[in-house]
Amino acid sequence: MSSLEVTIPTDREVLTRRRFSAPRGLVYRAHTEPDLIKRWLLGPPGWTMPECRFDARVGGSYFYRWAHPTEPGFALTGIITEIDPPDRIVSRENFDSQWTGGETEVTQDFIPDGDGTIVAQRILFASREAREAGMATGMTDGMAMSFDALERLLAELA
Amino acid sequence: MPEETLDLTFAALADPTRRAILARLSRGEATVTELAEPFAMSQPAISKHLKVLERAGLISRGRDAQRRPCRIEGPALAAVNGWLETYRDIWDQNYRRLDAVLADMQADGKDTTGGH
Numbered sequence: 001m002s003s004l005e006v007t008i009p010t011d012r013e014v015l016t017r018r019r020f021s022a023p024r025g026l027v028y029r030a031h032t033e034p035d036l037i038k039r040w041l042l043g044p045p046g047w048t049m050p051e052c053r054f055d056a057r058v059g060g061s062y063f064y065r066w067a068h069p070t071e072p073g074f075a076l077t078g079i080i081t082e083i084d085p086p087d088r089i090v091s092r093e094n095f096d097s098q099w100t101g102g103e104t105e106v107t108q109d110f111i112p113d114g115d116g117t118i119v120a121q122r123i124l125f126a127s128r129e130a131r132e133a134g135m136a137t138g139m140t141d142g143m144a145m146s147f148d149a150l151e152r153l154l155a156e157l158a
Numbered sequence: 159m160p161e162e163t164l165d166l167t168f169a170a171l172a173d174p175t176r177r178a179i180l181a182r183l184s185r186g187e188a189t190v191t192e193l194a195e196p197f198a199m200s201q202p203a204i205s206k207h208l209k210v211l212e213r214a215g216l217i218s219r220g221r222d223a224q225r226r227p228c229r230i231e232g233p234a235l236a237a238v239n240g241w242l243e244t245y246r247d248i249w250d251q252n253y254r255r256l257d258a259v260l261a262d263m264q265a266d267g268k269d270t271t272g273g274h
Contacts, residue, residue, distance in 0.1 A: 004253060006246045010172065014245060018253050022260035030259055040255035043248045119253075 002116075016121045024110050027117040028086030031108065032056045042066070051075075058083055062091070078106070086110055102126040167234050170214035175199070176207050180230060183217060187229040 002019035009015060020027050030036045034052040041064065042049060051065035058080055065075040075096045082090035089108045105124040110117055170176055179193055194204045208228060211217045215234035220227040 004246060004250050006242060006249070008168075008171075008242070016249050018249075020253075020257060020260055022264055026260055026263050027256075030256055030263070036259055036263075039259050041252055042255065044251060121249075 012125050014123045014125075017118060019113055019116050019118050021116045023115070024086050024112050024117040027119060028110050031089065031110075031119075032085075037064070046071075056080070056083060056085070056089075081105075166214040167216060170210050170216055173207070173210075176211055179204075179207060179211065179228075180216060180235075183228055183230040187220075187227040189225050189227050193228065 002021075005015075005017040007015045007017075030040065032054055034054050037054060038049040038052040043066070047066050047068050049064055050067050051063065054060075054062040060080045060083075062078045062080070063075065065073060067073040076093055077096075078091040078093045080089065080091045082088065087110060089106075091106050093104050093106050094102075103126055107122040107124075109120040111120060112118075171180075175197060178197070182188060182193060182196070190201050190204055190208065193208070194201045197204065208217065208219070211228075212219060215231055217228050218231050220229075
């Protein structure tokens with residue numbers, strides 16, 4: 001199991017990077033085929049994706065709708081602005097709620113790494129405020145933090 | 159924490175020197191002189207960074223007019239950390255499920271796109 005790197009290089013961006021033990025062709029398919037996407041792009045436990053469409057071409061759109069037994073559902077629409085199978089997908093995304101505080105630009109690079117693949121994802125928010133609004137639910141105001149957590153945080157910010 | 163404070167916090171953390179100062183302060187309080195040493199920076203330059211960190215609520219400074227030792231303030235960092243942890247958790251869970259999906263795909267021998 002490879003660990004997930006999260007960094008925030010500027011105040012409008014979040015980068016994630018993760019290695020998978022699978023060839024790039026499969027990783028790309030898992031990001032572009034609805035039957036595969038709806039098996040993993042689900043967020044926290046309890047969520048499902050009853051509706052998923054993905055039209056993998058420039059100008060094509062995708063649509064994800066998530067549902068939960070007790071929480072109100074939400075959906076996301078994306079427009080693909082650049083696609084280069086199996087290297088790269090660039091798109092503009094909008095959630096139907098206030099989740100990200102406006103449109104985000106998402107770039108996914110699929111990079112061969114030995115017999116595996118690294119997925120590098122960059123999310124560019126409309127503004128710093130948007131990025132923060134996007135994660136307002138994660139706030140833990142006033143919570144004490146251990147030095148371990150602090151060190152990890154500082155490493156992520158680097 | 160008010161949102162404008164969080165904005166200041168993120169802006170303060172966007173600078174590598176200020177992150178290094180926080181890393182140093184996570185090991186205990188320090189004066190401006192002590193903080194300036196490892197950075198090959200003048201004390202006024204360090205003081206500017208400290209003002210940004212203080213305004214963002216990330217550090218506080220002692221009242222002793224001579225030394226004014228700096229110390230780290232937990233809640234502001236915890237707010238940023240909470241933001242990042244939520245983000246990290248969501249993608250960590252997604253990608254663990256993706257590991258399983260990819261393992262299934264490989265077991266099924268469906269790699270027809272040529273990999274890399």
